[in-house]
Amino acid sequence: MKSNNYKGKKAKFDKRTFKRLLKLIWENNRLTYSVVFLCIVLSTLIITISQAFIGTVLVNKYIDPYITEYKQNPNAIFDWKNFTFAMIFIGSLYVIGILANYIYSRLVVSITHKTIKKIRDDLYIHSQTLSLNFFDKNQKGDIISRFTNDIDSLREVLSQSIPQILNSIFQIIFSLVSMLILSWFLTIVMLILVFGMFLIAGQIAKKSGKYFISRQKSLGSLNGFINEMMDGVRVIKAYNHEKASLLNFKTKNDQMYNDDFKSKLIANILMPIMINMGTINFIVIAFTGGITLAYLGNNQSNALNVLSINLGVLVSFLLYARSFTNPISTVSQQANAIISGLAGAQRVFVILDEKPEEDNGTITLVKYEDLSKPALSKIDTKAAYYWQIPVKDDYIYQVAKGEFYFDNVSFGYNPEKLIIKDFTLRVPVGKKVALVGATGAGKTTIASLLNRFYETTKGTIYFDGIDIKQIKKADLRKAFGFVLQDTSLFSKNIKENIIYGLDEFASQEYEAAAKLANAHEFIEDMANGYETFLENSGENLSQGQKQLLSIARTAIINPLALILDEATSTIDTETERKIQEALDELLKNKSAFIIAHRLSTIKNCDIIVVMDQGQIIEQGSHKELLKNKKHYYKLYTGKIELE
Numbered sequence: 131m132k133s134n135n136y137k138g139k140k141a142k143f144d145k146r147t148f149k150r151l152l153k154l155i156w157e158n159n160r161l162t163y164s165v166v167f168l169c170i171v172l173s174t175l176i177i178t179i180s181q182a183f184i185g186t187v188l189v190n191k192y193i194d195p196y197i198t199e200y201k202q203n204p205n206a207i208f209d210w211k212n213f214t215f216a217m218i219f220i221g222s223l224y225v226i227g228i229l230a231n232y233i234y235s236r237l238v239v240s241i242t243h244k245t246i247k248k249i250r251d252d253l254y255i256h257s258q259t260l261s262l263n264f265f266d267k268n269q270k271g272d273i274i275s276r277f278t279n280d281i282d283s284l285r286e287v288l289s290q291s292i293p294q295i296l297n298s299i300f301q302i303i304f305s306l307v308s309m310l311i312l313s314w315f316l317t318i319v320m321l322i323l324v325f326g327m328f329l330i331a332g333q334i335a336k337k338s339g340k341y342f343i344s345r346q347k348s349l350g351s352l353n354g355f356i357n358e359m360m361d362g363v364r365v366i367k368a369y370n371h372e373k374a375s376l377l378n379f380k381t382k383n384d385q386m387y388n389d390d391f392k393s394k395l396i397a398n399i400l401m402p403i404m405i406n407m408g409t410i411n412f413i414v415i416a417f418t419g420g421i422t423l424a425y426l427g428n429n430q431s432n433a434l435n436v437l438s439i440n441l442g443v444l445v446s447f448l449l450y451a452r453s454f455t456n457p458i459s460t461v462s463q464q465a466n467a468i469i470s471g472l473a474g475a476q477r478v479f480v481i482l483d484e485k486p487e488e489d490n491g492t493i494t495l496v497k498y499e500d501l502s503k504p505a506l507s508k509i510d511t512k513a514a515y516y517w518q519i520p521v522k523d524d525y526i527y528q529v530a531k532g533e534f535y536f537d538n539v540s541f542g543y544n545p546e547k548l549i550i551k552d553f554t555l556r557v558p559v560g561k562k563v564a565l566v567g568a569t570g571a572g573k574t575t576i577a578s579l580l581n582r583f584y585e586t587t588k589g590t591i592y593f594d595g596i597d598i599k600q601i602k603k604a605d606l607r608k609a610f611g612f613v614l615q616d617t618s619l620f621s622k623n624i625k626e627n628i629i630y631g632l633d634e635f636a637s638q639e640y641e642a643a644a645k646l647a648n649a650h651e652f653i654e655d656m657a658n659g660y661e662t663f664l665e666n667s668g669e670n671l672s673q674g675q676k677q678l679l680s681i682a683r684t685a686i687i688n689p690l691a692l693i694l695d696e697a698t699s700t701i702d703t704e705t706e707r708k709i710q711e712a713l714d715e716l717l718k719n720k721s722a723f724i725i726a727h728r729l730s731t732i733k734n735c736d737i738i739v740v741m742d743q744g745q746i747i748e749q750g751s752h753k754e755l756l757k758n759k760k761h762y763y764k765l766y767t768g769k770i771e772l773e
Contacts, residue, residue: 147472150479155288158248159241166241166293169234174300176227177453178308180220185312185446187216194441234293242289250281253478259486262583263543269354276481279349280474287471291464298457305454312447313439319418320451323411327458330403345389345470350477352382393470404459408452415451419444491602494518495530495609495690515609515690517596530609531559531594532690532721534580539589541579541744548587550575550744557737562722564732566762567741573725575744577693580723581607611684613713614695617676619668624653625660627668628682639686646715647682648708649675674705681712692722706731729766738762 156163192213199206253276265273309317359375423444439447496518501509508527509516515530534557542548550572557563565573578584579591582603591598598606619627628640640660644650652675656662668676684692694713710731726732733752740748740755740762748761755762 147476147479148468151284151287151472151475152292154249155241155245155292158245162237162241166234166237167296169230169237170293170297171300173227173230173234174297174304176223176230177301178304178450180223180227181449181453182308182446183216183220183223184449185442185444187442188213188220189445190440190442192216238289238293242285245288246281246285249284249478250277253277253281253481256482256484256486260481260484261487262578264484269351269357271352271354271357272350273481274357275350275353276474276477279353280477283474284471284478286467287475291467291471294460294464295468298460301453301457305450305457309447309450309454312443312450313419313422315422316415316419316439316447320411320415320454323414324455324458327404327407327411327455327462330407345386345393345473347477348382348386348389352386355379355382393466404462408455408459411455412448412451416448419447487603489603491600491606492520493596493601493605495601495605496527501527514688517594517601519596528594528596530690532609533557533559533592533594534691534721535592535595536576537590537592539579539586539591541575541584541587543584545587548744550579553589553744553746555737555739555746555749557721557723560719560721561736562717562724562734564724564726564735564738565741566726566729566732566738566765570743571741572744573741574695577695577723577725580693581610608687609690611687611689611692611716612695613677613680613684613692615677617668617673617680619664619671619676619679621664621667623658623661623663624656624679627664627679628660628686630683632686640682643682643686644679646685647678647712649678649682649712652678672705674709677709678705678712681709681716685712685716690720692717692720694722694724694726740765 192209196206196208257273306317309320355378359379419439423439423441494517496505496516498512498514498516501516505518505525505527508525511529513529513531517528517530519526519528534555536553536555539550539553540548541550549570553572553576555563565576567573575584579586580598582598585599593601593606593609620630622630625640628643641650644653644660653660653662662670664670668679671679724732724735732738736751737749738752738755739746742761748755748758750758756766
């Protein structure tokens with residue numbers, strides 16, 4: 131099982147991740163988020179004005195004077211006319227606030243979906259630029275988890291947490307300023323009480339935060355495991371490995387359960403605690419304000435007259451107290467969502483920060499039919515492909531033939547531990563080279579070096595006399611056709627799989643390719659022919675049929691050279707015959723590198739290279755190697771076996 135290369139990287143709540151996320155949102159939604167910002171400020175300001183209006187106008191100007199007058203004169207008349215106008219005014223403010231909230235809510239939905247889509251697009255686009263080494267070192271399921279679970283964890287942060295926190299900040303600021311204006315004494319009492327709320331909320335958020343981070347990692351690990359088990363279900367059943375697989379699953383699932391349970395358990399007790407503490411704060415402020423009003427009131431002669439308040443002030447202050455403590459509870463609750471979302475964001479950013487595959491090549495591969503008239507005038511010999519080599523402000527064109535030379539090549543994932551050592555080999559144009567050796571001898575690594583999936587540690591590989599590091603990777607890989615044992619087909623129809631990678635094609639081309647690959651007959655026998663949809667990446671085809679389609683896909687691009695990796699090792703004799711016939715046709719006049727364990731499939735190769743522990747121990751034709759009676763002879767006669 132592949133390790134999760136990034137699991138050990140410590141994910142923590144830090145300002146850099148949060149700032150990066152905010153920057154990403156802002157850069158792509160400047161105008162929209164500006165409107166959201168204004169709507170939040172407007173709705174918060176309206177609430178603040180309304181709360182002041184209730185106490186200082188409705189209570190002080192209409193209700194309190196009427197009550198005072200009514201005590202002295204039961205026939206006192208209430209000023210309904212002006213009171214009604216005041217109510218209409220405050221009602222109008224609330225309507226404007228509701229409209230502002232509606233607009234802001236709709237815009238936040240738009241921003242969220244747009245941002246999530248962009249992050250997922252950026253992640254996929256960037257992942258396509260990464261080297262094969264990245265995918266070799268990381269679990270497929272864990273990478274998929276970053277596209278799904280980790281990005282989805284940001285949805286709540288973008289749609290709820292950030293807007294609510296922004297809204298809460300303005301409520302806290304406006305309420306605090308208003309409370310200070312009304313009564314600095316009660317404001318100090320409130321701040322002392324709120325400080326206690328912050329201490330408790332901070333401890334709970336800190337404790338639950340580490341479990342939210344662990345939960346994201348556990349989920350990625352679990353997804354990676356499930357993905358591997360689904361891919362290898364046949365092997366599991368063939369080796370009766372179900373029980374061991376179940377035990378491994380239970381271990382990972384239990385870890386996921388524990389992290390998820392602990393994070394939610396701690397997080398879910400936060401809101402009730404904050405609500406109850408907010409209620410206690412309100413009661414304390416109401417009690418303190420009531421005492422102050424009862425004993426001091428509007429008495430200006432008292433030495434403590436600076437603390438005096440009236441009924442309207444107390445009413446407005448209590449409303450502000452609610453507006454001050456409720457946002458604090460909201461911020462505390464959203465802190466957990468932000469920690470969870472940022473844990474996912476960090477895992478996404480780790481991939482986005484991964485350096486793209488380096489490519490300093492400048493030479494490109496061009497087809498004859500794609501050359502311009504000025505380019506054609508520089509060509510002496512007509513060929514299918516040419517190397518377009520930049521020289522100063524112009525290009526020269528060299529015929530692409532398919533000649534290779536490995537000059538003392540060495541390679542290791544760790545430079546201190548080489549798995550290919552001093553590999554030297556010349557492959558003339560149109561020759562077939564077979565790479566033979568036990569598992570781990572380095573055969574497939576040679577193919578990977580040819581395509582620059584990995585760069586050589588030492589030495590040089592030449593393609594038509596050109597150092598392959600001078601050729602753009604996309605053009606280098608375009609020169610090769612691949613027929614692999616583990617054929618990768620896609621959930622598309624057969625025609626789309628054959629033409630995969632082609633921008634332009636004609637119907638006769640994919641049919642001709644299928645006929646060359648001996649695939650046309652079985653395709654025509656299918657209900658929908660070339661339009662037949664391949665379910666689950668070709669599960670409705672046999673292994674042999676998949677390989678025939680792979681040959682057809684290679685044939686249609688007419689590559690300069692071929693790489694055949696274990697192309698006939700898992701199929702029946704009749705299908706192998708069809709594949710061999712197709713390959714013989716495909717290989718005509720092309721250079722090829724053939725990797726196979728079954729020596730019967732490579733005895734007609736021009737050059738057979740026997741490898742052991744990354745080194746060439748023997749090379750020559752089939753007859754020459756048998757005559758030498760060394761390692762290859764022992765392999766062929768069965769005196770030793772390939773592992």
